[in-house]
Amino acid sequence: MxxxxxxxxxxxxxxxxxxxxxxxxxxxxxxWADPRQLESWWGPPTHPATVEKHDLAAGGEVTYVMTGPxxxxxxxxxxxxxxxxxxxxxxxxxxANPDGTPDADTPTTAVQMRxxxxxxxxxxxxxFVYDSREHMEQAERWGTFDGLSLxxxxxxxxxxxxxxxxxxx
Amino acid sequence: xxxxxxxxxxxxxxxxxxxxxTRRDILHRCVRAEPSVSRLADVYPMSxxxxxxxxxxxxxxxxxxxxxxxxxxxxxxxPDAVGRARQFLDDLEQAWRGRVGRMADLLAx
Numbered sequence: 642m643x644x645x646x647x648x649x650x651x652x653x654x655x656x657x658x659x660x661x662x663x664x665x666x667x668x669x670x671x672x673w674a675d676p677r678q679l680e681s682w683w684g685p686p687t688h689p690a691t692v693e694k695h696d697l698a699a700g701g702e703v704t705y706v707m708t709g710p711x712x713x714x715x716x717x718x719x720x721x722x723x724x725x726x727x728x729x730x731x732x733x734x735x736x737a738n739p740d741g742t743p744d745a746d747t748p749t750t751a752v753q754m755r756x757x758x759x760x761x762x763x764x765x766x767x768x769f770v771y772d773s774r775e776h777m778e779q780a781e782r783w784g785t786f787d788g789l790s791l792x793x794x795x796x797x798x799x800x801x802x803x804x805x806x807x808x809x810x
Numbered sequence: 811x812x813x814x815x816x817x818x819x820x821x822x823x824x825x826x827x828x829x830x831x832t833r834r835d836i837l838h839r840c841v842r843a844e845p846s847v848s849r850l851a852d853v854y855p856m857s858x859x860x861x862x863x864x865x866x867x868x869x870x871x872x873x874x875x876x877x878x879x880x881x882x883x884x885x886x887x888x889p890d891a892v893g894r895a896r897q898f899l900d901d902l903e904q905a906w907r908g909r910v911g912r913m914a915d916l917l918a919x
Contacts, residue, residue, distance in 0.1 A: 643910050643911065643913070643914040644907055644910050647903055647907075649896075649899040649900075649903065651828050651834060651895065652828075652831075652834065654825045654828060654829070654895070654898065654899065656899055656902050656903060656906075658903070658906055658907075658910070660910045660913075660914075662913070662914060662917055663917070664917040668917060669913075669917070672913050672916060672917070678916060681912070681916060682909050682912035682913050682916060683909065685905075685908055747822075748821055748822050748825065750902075765910075767906065769902060769906075771825045771829075
């Protein structure tokens with residue numbers, strides 16, 4: 642299995658996934674940088690993706706269509722925030738309307754992708770943060786409290802029945 | 811990307827509620843105990859109204875329930891709603907495990 646670790650956190654609803662590949666960094670970068678390669682892994686086999694626009698430059702856009710088994714189509718977009726080939730790519734991933742324009746009513750996810758050389762292969766770190774549009778505004782209005790962070794594991798432990806030894810951590 | 815059985819609205823409310831450190835702290839405190847809103851207000855360096863507002867956001871997202879007892883409103887965390895938020899992260903993880911698997915297949919070709 643290529644995935645070596647996954648960490649999930651309720652803080653900002655974030656997920657960090659680390660994977661290792663037995664391939665040089667330039668080759669792994671091409672999976673993102675070449676639209677024909679990107680579309681062959683982006684959608685699951687039941688919902689293949691077609692990448693339409695593909696501009697991997699700061700401020701650039703990537704757009705794609707995924708087609709389901711019944712012919713239903715869903716569109717999505719990325720807005721590239723920063724890019725440093727072949728090591729890093731940051732973008733926002735969101736839904737699009739049928740005409741391809743970003744759907745302003747649906748949530749977006751900020752994605753950070755990092756590639757580093759590792760043991761003769763490549764290590765890919767992906768971090769996803771749910772990007773609440775209201776978040777910044779609310780934080781300013783109500784003031785922030787520097788409370789504890791809340792990982793999925795901590796909450797699991799708290800919610801688990803105390804008598805269940807498998808869940809005590 | 812389409813994630814699980816979530817409606818976007820529901821996901822939006824849940825994550826917005828969880829995006830704030832005070833609200834996460836309230837959620838954490840109200841799992842085992844059922845403090846009143848006024849007791850919660852004593853804990854944070856902010857007004858009663860501000861704490862009440864945080865509890866209302868959590869309540870709208872379904873993350874806590876409020877129960878009236880006498881003159882007090884007791885706050886309790888709903889484990890099912892926490893489970894739904896967790897489901898989003900699990901679905902995101904599964905979607906990306908699939909993607910990483912397909913990447914590895916492509917690299918092996």
